[in-house]
Amino acid sequence: MPFIPHTQEDIDAMLEVIGAADLESLFDEIPVGLKGHPLSSLPEAMSEQAVTRLMQERSARDVCGPCFIGAGAYRHHIPAAVWELTTRGEFYSAYTPYQAEASQGTLQLLYEFQSMMTGLTAMDVSNASLYDGASALAEAILMAIRANRRASSRRVLVAGTLHPVYRQVAESIVGAQGIVLETLEAPLRDGALDAEAMAALDGAAAVVVQQPNFYGRLEDVDMLTDQAHGAGALVIAVVNPVAMALLRPPGNWGRDGADIVCGEGQPLGVPLSSGGPYFGFLCARQAFVRQMPGRIVGRTVDLEGTPGYTLTLQAREQHIRRSKATSNICTNQGLMVTAATIYMALLGGEGLRRVALACHHNTVSLTEQLCTLSGVRPLHQGPCFHERVLELPRPASQIIERLAAVGVLAGYDLGRHDPDMANCLLVCATELITGDDIARYRQALEAVLREEAA
Amino acid sequence: MPFIPHTQEDIDAMLEVIGAADLESLFDEIPVGLKGHPLSSLPEAMSEQAVTRLMQERSARDVCGPCFIGAGAYRHHIPAAVWELTTRGEFYSAYTPYQAEASQGTLQLLYEFQSMMTGLTAMDVSNASLYDGASALAEAILMAIRANRRASSRRVLVAGTLHPVYRQVAESIVGAQGIVLETLEAPLRDGALDAEAMAALDGAAAVVVQQPNFYGRLEDVDMLTDQAHGAGALVIAVVNPVAMALLRPPGNWGRDGADIVCGEGQPLGVPLSSGGPYFGFLCARQAFVRQMPGRIVGRTVDLEGTPGYTLTLQAREQHIRRSKATSNICTNQGLMVTAATIYMALLGGEGLRRVALACHHNTVSLTEQLCTLSGVRPLHQGPCFHERVLELPRPASQIIERLAAVGVLAGYDLGRHDPDMANCLLVCATELITGDDIARYRQALEAVLREEAA
Amino acid sequence: MRNDPLIFEQGRPGRRAAAQAPGDFPVGAGIPDRFLRAGPARLPEVSELQVVRHYTRLSQKNFSIDTQFYPLGSCTMKYNPRGCNRLAMLPGFLDRHPWAPDSVSQGVMSCLHDLQEMLAEVTGMAGVSLTPMAGAQGEFAGVAMIRAYHLARGDEARNEILVPDAAHGTNPATAVMCGYKVREIPTDRDGDVDLEALKQALGPQTAGIMLTNPSTLGVFERRITEMAELVHKAGGLLYYDGANLNAILGKARPGDMGFDVIHMNLHKTFSTPHGGGGPGSGAIGVSKRLLPHMPVPVVAREGEAYRWLTERDLPQTIGRLSAFMGNTGVVLRAYVYARMLGREGMGRVADFATLNANYLMCRLRAEGFQVWFPQRRASHEFIISLKQEAKELGATAMDFAKRLLDYGYHAPTAYFPLLVPECLLIEPTETETREELDGFVEAMVCIRDEARRDPDYLKQAPYTLPVRRLDEVRAAKELDLKWLPGTPALKEQE
Amino acid sequence: MRNDPLIFEQGRPGRRAAAQAPGDFPVGAGIPDRFLRAGPARLPEVSELQVVRHYTRLSQKNFSIDTQFYPLGSCTMKYNPRGCNRLAMLPGFLDRHPWAPDSVSQGVMSCLHDLQEMLAEVTGMAGVSLTPMAGAQGEFAGVAMIRAYHLARGDEARNEILVPDAAHGTNPATAVMCGYKVREIPTDRDGDVDLEALKQALGPQTAGIMLTNPSTLGVFERRITEMAELVHKAGGLLYYDGANLNAILGKARPGDMGFDVIHMNLHKTFSTPHGGGGPGSGAIGVSKRLLPHMPVPVVAREGEAYRWLTERDLPQTIGRLSAFMGNTGVVLRAYVYARMLGREGMGRVADFATLNANYLMCRLRAEGFQVWFPQRRASHEFIISLKQEAKELGATAMDFAKRLLDYGYHAPTAYFPLLVPECLLIEPTETETREELDGFVEAMVCIRDEARRDPDYLKQAPYTLPVRRLDEVRAAKELDLKWLPGTPALKEQE
């Protein structure tokens, strides 16, 4: 009986204390008709040894070699210390730190995390995580609607250069509450928003801007922020946290800074792992702290005056406020935050800046190299961070399959979202990509293009 | 500066406290001529990221697929919990528990280990590890010489069925002290010693017997033990600890049991890892405890009467007794013992018995399957544990190479030690080997034999 | 207990864990100055050893399953097998990019597909989607599907979700996020939903009801079939909050009870770790009629190959709830666990979770504690009320909870469900030994004795933890939510 | 502090961690009854959760580098990079059988070969063998080679090894294991070997001398070149005990000083973990004349391929010291570490180990502690003597050591080297911050103040650890070396 410590003697003695004849009689309040389905399609139990073999075989089937895909998830170097510490039982198998005195480890760590995230984004306050970047955007939108008392509308303008899946997720989540997302479209010049795009602002409660944007391009965030504020809209910034070590942080955008900042925390020490678990982060101005969703840790003192940490402002949360809570979130992504906190502590501001620069540098090399092939050219010219759109002579989807077959993960097919972009490939090179990797990519791509041309 | 926390400010301030002008002047007592070799052949520093890539590439080169090699090291299932716990910083990065009060974790664990090893071997006392099985045998021989006050000779008889490398190691280590190892040779019937072999016993201080022996065969340990004792020799048993969960333990051999027991602890939760780190274990009769080499943990009380654990009988050791110590050993294989203790706790007596039985069962299947191939037959007929010698129609060394090329690690070439056995292959199947693995081996062997026949 | 200064306070300008960062590249012409940040981000400046030491030490300040008995009702704090962790972290799984083509992702997809099938079977549902990232998001998905179902049928008047008063806070919060009004249904004396009240609440405005069974009161809703009929007759659907699935796993199936949709907390029933707050996975299962509305993506098997179903395949989907496909790494842990349990093991979970709960309940009752529903069988959890102790000794549930920490036991869930005064909701789980349960009873008895001797003593508990009882009021009033350079260092402790 | 019963005491007959064992096969005809054991082996009978919880809790009772400053002289307790651990445990390395053919083992062999070369360069030796499994086995290999060298030359009269009185205990113990007599050489007032005494001791019976430089007194042997000449002239060889290599890594090379053979403690200088007692690796380096005698196996490079050199290639080898090729996993960790340091990093180790030691020495001296060789530069470690404190306050080195534990510092090495009364040998290593050193000084000062106020207080230290001071005399007198069924359980503690 895996994981069950009971001996027959235990069972007998315990049933006697209970006064029950057998285990089955413990379920005597369940109507007979509801019990006893045979579960015949379930497989037999496996020992750890057997399941280890199974999982090793399955995991070995999946190709992970040089990865030039980004589009919301990024393969970075993760220092060994990060997960050796994160998987320590005391972090790994603890519950939410509701009993503060028995959870000072996690709580202090979360307080440090909040301090790091506000440092990185130049914002006043941070929560202790949401599910992921996309759902964090949905929460940010709901929060903006609550927070912007000046605006009466439930209209939110979303940059057309936002990750399209983020847009979809936000719609799935905020749609039921009558919130309308509209696209900041207008002249999409060179893959980034311009001033004309902002004409549609009037009466919007908030504007969502991504930096760097879905195409890897840097947006003119100062202009966008000031225009949005001028029109009475709050600015929700969706940012890549690694980029923030290099780029101007949202708290410093324009005259007054962004109002709410959210994004995907995965690049901060969290493995790709097929898309999750990652974590969403959310920062805001101090004034909005009571509108924030998710847990927040505060520093306080114990009855001897010793400093300690505890969850605070819990009156925002579902377990206290129930139907009036700022969100229904309960379980969040705590362990990922543990990893991210350790990651940021190891990298520091300077280390993270170097990571960001190395990514940028490698992406420039990559695009330069690939664009020496005939028919391959960058779609946009303006500044990028660590992603760029390449136009190919064939559908990106085909190229991706062909390269995957030789072990190169070529990029993200923009045709998924826009048939006009079927030949467009979004590529990314993080600090892990070497010159050899780029050469291998170029060679494989060249072979595929030549073959197809023939 | 990897791993160096000093900032320039720190350096300046510290040099000032010291009253030194610069770092270099801290080495002013070293004669100038001895300093400043350029180390020009050393490579440049690598970041953890870069060295990760290097090591991943190198480790990926080595074939580890189905492994039928034993001969002293065995691939077993290691529960995930074993190393997730063993690599916890508090075990991993602690020193030898000389400061007992600050080392109760390691010390209690070692006391538990000693309790487990004595349970497994049915002996009175155990130490807390030696380097590996082979060097443990050398220490056991030295110990027997010290312990056997009745015998005046420095002659030790060693079974011809002992692992030949153990014999070599023992010779390297005990040779300088004038101890002579002689072989218990005589009628080596069916791969195991018989009574006639024991004729040479006279005047020997000790006899070394391995169970199961090098060829996987079970020795008639009762007879051997009684005969040795009859001749005034001590019995040193070299045993496989997993086999001990199934086989009669040395403490119960013959009328009085073996006197000293040693062996390789690797099968108890320690990965193959190219041969080390493993650990040697050593158990003995209570009467010989003061002759034991290596650390021993005892239970005692603190000044409030609370039980606690500490290293004890340290007067046997080099740091106290110096040139009169029982051994020069200092650093041992503590972390491996940590793993083994957790492994044994997880398996228990019954679990370990099942592991032993599964190994035996799989080895029987393996030899049956392979012996359906023409020209392949078992060399011995008597009872085996989880290894057996197969006779092949060609040199084993060739077959091993050919099978390795297709990813099957076929076994151990007995021609290494005995040219007469060039066609003999020692095979092993642990509980990890599946029916598919055996079929794959058989198929690959069949193909090689057919090809060579053609 | 030692004080651990914040990691920021351990830094010095210019200190770095130099093995961890790449070389320094110039910014180059690619990024004009105006896009760059003026100074470095305010992050700690520490060495690698300082980081390792700091977080190792911090971790030791936590209670956890791996170190303590954790009888936290509604949370199913059972053993998280280490094998699940290791296998979910195999390199092939860990390094796979979520957008890697299906053709090179069949390994992980086969695991997800297998688990979908296993969960459908064990809950009695027609289909499963693994994407919701926690229970609450599973609830969101479930209620959103209920909404999508009604709307797809043109049934637009249904604007109310019923929720028993004992329900977990996420239930009403979720209903509101899905645009519904919440109506509470009271509990009757025996701990069942008040059926009369339910009947009165049902109507054409009823979109559905959210239940957990056994309920958060620790008892099985005996008239569930009748309730299901009533709700269905009124045109509503039934939502099963699977947080308590551990109680009936392998014994009874929500699908057979008449539920239309269920979320499972894989981080409870399927033993993935809580990680100090998350991540979890709130996989959902649906009956046939909700199949078209499942959140995407879902893995489908076609012949020997697996492929992702998306909006294209499920045009009526409620959509996506995460950028990728949810918490795959958590799901993989649950998959390994499910395979280790196998067919037989599922029912054993419920058997022994229930045995432990009933044993502990009976032992506490025998020691004179007030079991809240003494006439009922406990499910996998049960409630005791310390009303009496609070009144007579001034020792509240909170005081017992805090003092238990000193005895080396994590406190049970306190003051939930809200309708039981001074309650402790106790869930021992199936992986604890009888000796551990006996130790807990002994601690409860000792604490009551302490309260009898000196009621004030408990008020100040805990005594042996890294901090004494914390001032939560001050935390909320004088908000201190982040470290700032120049903030006075923590008071020195010895 | 909580008491943790022995794992045996937590068992119940028949309890098992059932996920971990294979199915039950019959014994079958293969093994006759008389070979089988009568009953099951006496091992714990516990659940998987019990094991995880027990050993997690036990681990928390240890001091370690990952949790505390550990200034243990002669032991080089520096940060053990986690990257080294992870990379040495990559599956390809972990699962490789030691007898796997060279043709499929080139990955690991290339690492070993690289490290052999790097170590030879950094020590100035002609060849390196990685097989010795700890420092003491490296010493054995070294002295055995010295012996083999003399014997190979027919020089059979040399039966004595010289060892300074400050030497580590393994030195004389090793010499004896190699069949030598040991002659001690005294230390002069300044901490150097007494050169006159050395001259007198040298003769045709001298096989060699075992030295460490800097010595275990924490000072550099300044006349090393002269000593080497003297020994060589007498026909002896020089052995370098590399336990202190951290002090000169990348700054000076034993080979250049005239040493013929050296062992390195990779678990010190190359930062592999001590693991609560081991494993280590005592790789040896040799000058040209000892090359033929190196212990086997050794990796050789031939063209692009690596192969093992064995007795066949080195017929004059001293032989094998382990069944396979030593502690490969430890060696791999050292290799990763060496690659991360690189050329520049080697010297930095010595620079900062020396800076920290001298800083700490100067600060303690300024606080009034007696530095034993005040006129000398500290190497990577130094000695203070608490003679004065012992005499005046009754507070011994042992008392200071035990009380330091309460302050969260591991005690320095106490009462070694034997020739300094009431000594503490302090080695801070290069990976500790200045703040940590300052904290240590502060603790020493506080403890001395405590001793002044109440000398008895220290005698009872430690106060805050899992146990108070242990009765070591009783441990040795009333031997209790294993648990037996029926032994009374440990006294209950709260």
Ligand SMILES: Cc1ncc(COP(=O)(O)O)c(C=O)c1O
């Ligand atoms: C009864 C009940 N429902 C729902 C939830 C919400 O699940 P999650 O925390 O995974 O969002 C919980 C979790 O605490 C619960 O106990």
Ligand SMILES: Cc1ncc(COP(=O)(O)O)c(C=O)c1O
């Ligand atoms: C000076 C000195 N020499 C030799 C040794 C022995 O090394 P090991 O413990 O690795 O056998 C030590 C270790 O403590 C030492 O400090």
